[in-house]
Amino acid sequence: MERSVLVTGAGRGIGRAVALRLAGAGFRIAINYRRNEEAAASCLAEIEAAGGQAYVLPFDISDRELVRATLEKDIEENGVYWGVVLNAGVHADNPLPSMKGEEWDRVIHTNLDGFYNIMNPLVMPMIRAKKGGRVVSMSSVAGITGNRGQVNYSAAKAGIIGATKALAQELAKRKITANSVAPGFIHTDMVADLPVDEIKRHIPMRRFGTAEEVAGLVNFLFSDDAAYITGQVISINGGLV
Numbered sequence: 001m002e003r004s005v006l007v008t009g010a011g012r013g014i015g016r017a018v019a020l021r022l023a024g025a026g027f028r029i030a031i032n033y034r035r036n037e038e039a040a041a042s043c044l045a046e047i048e049a050a051g052g053q054a055y056v057l058p059f060d061i062s063d064r065e066l067v068r069a070t071l072e073k074d075i076e077e078n079g080v081y082w083g084v085v086l087n088a089g090v091h092a093d094n095p096l097p098s099m100k101g102e103e104w105d106r107v108i109h110t111n112l113d114g115f116y117n118i119m120n121p122l123v124m125p126m127i128r129a130k131k132g133g134r135v136v137s138m139s140s141v142a143g144i145t146g147n148r149g150q151v152n153y154s155a156a157k158a159g160i161i162g163a164t165k166a167l168a169q170e171l172a173k174r175k176i177t178a179n180s181v182a183p184g185f186i187h188t189d190m191v192a193d194l195p196v197d198e199i200k201r202h203i204p205m206r207r208f209g210t211a212e213e214v215a216g217l218v219n220f221l222f223s224d225d226a227a228y229i230t231g232q233v234i235s236i237n238g239g240l241v
Contacts, residue, residue, distance in 0.1 A: 002053075005134075005222070006071075006081050008032040008061055008118065009088030011039030013188035014138065017211035018085050019043055021219045023052035030057045030074065030081070032088065061088050061114035062106075068121045080125045083134040083222055086115055086160070093149045104152045111156035115163050123171070132175035134222045137164045139182040141237050157182075161233050168231030177230035179221050183214050184237025204239030 009015040011033040033040035047054040092103035143157025168178035
């Protein structure tokens with residue numbers, strides 16, 4: 001049985017690693033991206049070269065009407081998604097006294113509103129399909145412990161955790177699980193400008209994680225072995241507390 005999975009922000013970083021890993025597990029991947037068409041095309045080419053199935057699906061997750069129109073058209077043309085990985089997000093770091101209103105709004109509207117914008121039009125088609133399914137949201141250690149200079153990002157990621165837990169309760173009897181993955185410091189473009197050596201001293205494993213390690217966790221949550229796991233927040237952070 002062919003199962004399609006939407007992965008948002010799949011062109012680079014964790015999203016790309018997740019798309020590649022799930023494609024390798026036999027899922028057909030809808031590769032979402034916002035601006036970087038070249039990265040999305042590269043991800044598509046890599047999946048197809050390995051014998052997997054995928055296609056690109058451009059939209060900005062913060063644009064509610066565009067998201068709905070795009071997803072409804074895609075479902076009409078390609079069928080209902082069996083799974084969704086809510087990975088796309090942005091950050092605009094600043095201490096709260098210096099944080100501009102647009103920095104707060106952009107992060108909240110993209111990261112948290114994006115959850116609603118995507119899942120609202122997708123939940124009922126998944127329910128009507130009566131095939132079960134998986135939803136995995138990408139939170140962050142910042143959404144659990146907070147992080148200096150990231151009040152907006154921490155608020156959005158904490159909100160995603162709450163939304164995922166509530167959605168899990170709504171969907172459990174439909175055999176659709178919803179869980180949140182909370183990465184710590186992972187080697188991606190997002191951490192390129194951070195003081196890596198200093199941060200590593202605070203991580204018990206003394207290293208950053210890899211996007212492939214996060215993808216492995218998501219892949220497990222999409223497996224049959226994870227069918228009884230729902231409403232959980234699973235940290236992958238090298239022991240960071």
